[in-house]
Amino acid sequence: MTGTELFIDRSALPDDLDDDEFYHADLIGLAVRDETGSSIGKVAAIQNFGGGDIVEVALAGRRTVMIPFTLAAIPEISVRDGFIRIDSASAGLVDEDDGE
Numbered sequence: 001m002t003g004t005e006l007f008i009d010r011s012a013l014p015d016d017l018d019d020d021e022f023y024h025a026d027l028i029g030l031a032v033r034d035e036t037g038s039s040i041g042k043v044a045a046i047q048n049f050g051g052g053d054i055v056e057v058a059l060a061g062r063r064t065v066m067i068p069f070t071l072a073a074i075p076e077i078s079v080r081d082g083f084i085r086i087d088s089a090s091a092g093l094v095d096e097d098d099g100e
Contacts, residue, residue, distance in 0.1 A: 030082055
């Protein structure tokens, strides 16, 4: 079975999720907002290379970046409102220049 990929039709999955529950597929295409509420891109994919889930974000007008799928980096997810909010520092998107 090594290398076998398994798929299931979305209609076969339960749709009675709680407000704080979602499927990874629900996040694809959501707007990504920073801590100021400004839209900086869209969720392009959810990846997992063995060390935990990673959100791949297509930045507006730029390349994609990988953000760890942690509460520190992504403190708010609102599938209903169509966005996720990130903390830029925890997501690794800002240089922490200490002036030295």
